[in-house]
Amino acid sequence: GQSLEQPSEVTAVEGAIVQINCTYQTSGFYGLSWYQQHDGGAPTFLSYNALDGLEETGRFSSFLSRSDSYGYLLLQELQMKDSASYFCAAPNSGGYQKVTFGTGTKLQVIP
């Protein structure tokens, strides 16, 4: 099977930096994606790491360490609109086109 573990909730202050962790257990691994979902909205793709290291896209960065089976999403200069749920996701080893999602982290940004 495949499982991705995330903290259920994180609270951070506007303007600060927050890190959302994801640890995974898979029998094969192709990479880690991150999605954002606002309440009542659809998940939207943020980033994908196929290789170890940091990928930066504006205020958001995503990191992957294959040796540690671990990744994280880093949000800088937090804004109120960043309050949302964040999901990590990984393609299944048994069928590369299928994706397993983590249970999600609800981020609350406070003034």
Add this chain to the structure above:
Amino acid sequence: DVKVTQSSRYLVKRTGEKVFLECVQDMDHENMFWYRQDPGLGLRLIYFSYDVKMKEKGDIPEGYSVSREKKERFSLILESASTNQTSMYLCASSFPPLTSGRAGYGNEQFFGPGTRLTVL
């Protein structure tokens, strides 16, 4: 812009009814997916399709079936709705992933707005 649309935002059905949820995408994606989303459980894959008339079971296919007669359209069918199928249903589509795994192509799924189904 990629657009994935779902037939209804809210749906209320009675136990035992046959329910059809429809999803349409306009980007010529080969892959289409149906998920259900429940609090604390994240997104769980019900079925996916990688081509017309082709389908594969996801993690929780019991009680569901799917149909893909045209590339742009993927339907989820609840043969006999039950109360434990009350949930948010999300459709998604994507291109097939590249073996190179380059970011942004093939690994990105585009989601519809979701259908909140209540079974009474």
